[in-house]
Amino acid sequence: MPTNKPIAVGEYPQYANRGKQNKLLTLLKEYRKTAYKIAKNQWSIFFAEAKFDRYANIKHIQSKLSERYKQTRLWQVVSLLESWTSNLANRFRQIVINSTLPQERKRALLYLNSFKGWFLRTPPKEWITQKDMKLARKIFKHIYHQWRKPSFKHIAMHLDQKVAVLEKNTHSKSFDYWLKVSTLEKRKPVYIPLKANKYIENLEGEFINFYQLIEEDGKVKVKLVKEIEDKKDRYIPAVEEIGIDIGLRPLIATSEGDLIGRNFFEFLKSYDSKITKRMAELQRKGLKPSKDKKYREILRRFREFLRSEINRYINRLIEVYRPKKIVVEKLDFRSPELSKRMNRLIQNFGKRYIKEKLRRLQEVYGIQVVEINPAYTSQECNSCGYIDRRNRKDTEEFECKLCGKRANAQVNSAKNILKRASLLGLRPTTAKKKVLEVLIKRHLERLKGCNSAALEVLRANPYYRDFLNPCGGRNKFL
Numbered sequence: 003m004p005t006n007k008p009i010a011v012g013e014y015p016q017y018a019n020r021g022k023q024n025k026l027l028t029l030l031k032e033y034r035k036t037a038y039k040i041a042k043n044q045w046s047i048f049f050a051e052a053k054f055d056r057y058a059n060i061k062h063i064q065s066k067l068s069e070r071y072k073q074t075r076l077w078q079v080v081s082l083l084e085s086w087t088s089n090l091a092n093r094f095r096q097i098v099i100n101s102t103l104p105q106e107r108k109r110a111l112l113y114l115n116s117f118k119g120w121f122l123r124t125p126p127k128e129w130i131t132q133k134d135m136k137l138a139r140k141i142f143k144h145i146y147h148q149w150r151k152p153s154f155k156h157i158a159m160h161l162d163q164k165v166a167v168l169e170k171n172t173h174s175k176s177f178d179y180w181l182k183v184s185t186l187e188k189r190k191p192v193y194i195p196l197k198a199n200k201y202i203e204n205l206e207g208e209f210i211n212f213y214q215l216i217e218e219d220g221k222v223k224v225k226l227v228k229e230i231e232d233k234k235d236r237y238i239p240a241v242e243e244i245g246i247d248i249g250l251r252p253l254i255a256t257s258e259g260d261l262i263g264r265n266f267f268e269f270l271k272s273y274d275s276k277i278t279k280r281m282a283e284l285q286r287k288g289l290k291p292s293k294d295k296k297y298r299e300i301l302r303r304f305r306e307f308l309r310s311e312i313n314r315y316i317n318r319l320i321e322v323y324r325p326k327k328i329v330v331e332k333l334d335f336r337s338p339e340l341s342k343r344m345n346r347l348i349q350n351f352g353k354r355y356i357k358e359k360l361r362r363l364q365e366v367y368g369i370q371v372v373e374i375n376p377a378y379t380s381q382e383c384n385s386c387g388y389i390d391r392r393n394r395k396d397t398e399e400f401e402c403k404l405c406g407k408r409a410n411a412q413v414n415s416a417k418n419i420l421k422r423a424s425l426l427g428l429r430p431t432t433a434k435k436k437v438l439e440v441l442i443k444r445h446l447e448r449l450k451g452c453n454s455a456a457l458e459v460l461r462a463n464p465y466y467r468d469f470l471n472p473c474g475g476r477n478k479f480l
């Protein structure tokens with residue numbers, strides 16, 4: 003990507019006719035073939051010179067693509083190979099660390115690995131031996147043969163201003179842009195009509211001259227890239243931190259008690275019934291949903307809706323609070339009131355869009371995002387700390403079985419989420435059982451020396467069983 007600034011990528015529905023589509027598909031096919039050849043060439047450079055070469059001469063590589071296209075392709079291939087070898091380096095490191103090799107050999111191997119110098123011809127340091135170099139190559143090859151190489155079969159085609167230009171369509175209302183793309187035939191570009199993606203259009207920033215073409219089920223998808231304005235200098239936080247609970251109804255609850263996106267669930271339900279209805283029709287006809295235009299269109303609109311709603315609501319949150327830090331839990335949302343398919347969709351796409359948005363908050367505003375361990379945040383009473391499965395009556399209401407506190411369930415969770423950021427010893431990856439132990443011990447600590455009536459409630463709660471004295475005498479906590 004030709005920028006270091008934060009970016010947003012979004013699909014712009016295209017309406018090219020069959021003839022134009024076929025030209026694009028032919029182009030894509032040639033593009034991939036060329037990528038494969040370039041990659042092969044890069045690997046031989048790599049084995050000979052121990053690094054890839056972004057500026058390699060590729061004139062000799064046979065392709066129907068213009069030299070301009072080939073050059074764009076070269077950069078994309080090298081970036082891919084670089085990231086693939088970075089993963090390989092991580093694996094290499096693990097293997098060495100977990101091995102029984104003597105310390106000084108480990109050190110030599112890790113040093114070579116640190117700059118991917120597996121194929122250097124001469125040792126880069128006097129304390130590294132030829133034997134070490136040989137072993138490094140051996141470990142590399144071991145992983146190299148085990149792993150699947152980056153494939154160029156499904157890769158997106160990257161277009162820059164050398165081969166594509168975006169123009170606003172001012173002549174008719176049926177679509178919003180033309181994307182002019184050079185093809186394999188000289189001076190015969192195709193013009194692809196595009197409809198705007200509302201989410202991307204509404205983001206503040208500038209389009210960059212960079213486009214992605216992807217093939218899916220024989221159809222070409224077009225993606226545009228927008229560079230988002232950096233607002234770090236102008237963003238002055240008003241509060242230190244807020245906790246948010248992301249759920250379905252509402253979409254967001256804050257530790258300050260706000261409920262944002264109350265209608266969100268109703269929209270989900272209406273999309274759900276549209277999708278379910280269409281699925282039933284297709285099933286009756288024995289058709290695959292992925293092949294159905296109408297179904298795909300509903301899905302595309304749903305994803306656009308989801309993404310722009312998430313963006314809008316989180317923006318509102320930022321405007322109102324201007325926090326320096328946002329505390330969130332590991333995301334997990336589903337509802338028994340939605341179909342399996344819809345649950346899967348929001349799990350996948352909802353999660354992805356929220357992560358994307360939170361990442362952008364970090365990039366654009368410099369807001370710190372902290373992810374906490376979510377275990378029991380919905381069952382813990384924010385007021386007294388009591389944890390009970392029955393505290394959460396249904397999806398919307400929370401009522402503490404110990405102190406009687408009532409609250410909106412998601413607001414209660416949001417408050418717990420915020421508190422959890424400062425609870426030491428718990429990490430997002432800590433096992434659920436361990437989390438429960440920490441929470442219960444802390445709760446019992448708070449109860450110490452008072453309120454023996456509470457003991458009856460606690461005894462009936464399976465969570466507390468292991469932490470209370472079975473004889474009913476003086477407990478080590480109570």
Ligand SMILES: [Zn+2]
Nearest residue numbers: 383386402405
């Ligand atoms: Zn309570």
